[in-house]
Amino acid sequence: MVDSVLTLKFLISLIVFGVFLVGAVKLLLRKSRLGPISVVLVVLLGGYYLYDQMISTTSDAAVLNDVHEDSEIRSLEIRKLEFEGSTYSFKERIMIEEEETIQEILKDLSGLDLKRDINKERGGADYVLNILVSNQKENVMETGNVQIIVGKEYIDDYYKIVSEKDHLKTIKELEREVEWKEE
Template structure:
């Protein structure tokens, strides 16, 4: 039963598109008598729809997290975990908390250039690094909200998105692994 529901859920948007095209074809047939013109119009609509749907799969790091992380946000701290992904279930090996504003800024600057494409088959848990960013956002005058933003990232993916830009977005994080001022704490299983 679940298989039927899953398949119908994944195909539902195609069903809606097909119904919309049939509706448009019927409406066009009232105004246009030339069937070739109707076909060409529908072909243009289908092409434009496919292009528009495909474009919704693309994003940038800043667009993806603009609601949580924007110019008015204050980043209080950043926790970086390095995961062992060799087994079936990833395990956190070590963790470090970063409070140095210049390091936090450098990491966010590395991420700011990322261009992303939604990857339907991506698994969040397969990423080498898990980053928790503690953010303070002012909701209204005198009222702030502190929240955590979690980012799972490696060389090729970020939170279910494929990284399509050619950037060295992990350079600052990887430089911290051997950094003497950063204390990496082993995590017990």
């Protein structure tokens, strides 16, 4: 659903860009003094806007695409990371099997607005979430592991979180309330 909404938004943007470009070209063909300037402006501004639309997404489309409403979530393991030098190491972990807590964590992570950032330096991840998920595929139940790397500002290493939502709220509460196991 989210992918189709993003695709529809992109297609509408592309159509609007095309309409403005046709108008600018008509001005150019009428030998108007504004013709060349309008073509350049439409191409530059429209190109930037379309590029921005291409690198924007949501956490539901980019990260949680394997977790559906009808998915059976068997467990969630959260591992706390520490960045030392140039490598990550696992410090502590917790296994969660209570469905209510898992749903709260997924709710915190859903609906985030993201921008792809391919120039990001390593570091900044605080947790690795391993979700054991079962999905019905035709006549077979398919079980797999969905891994999400999340920090304060980034999710899955190269998506910058641009939403103001506290996506680590439930995990921080668990850090205070539950004893974690050393690794």
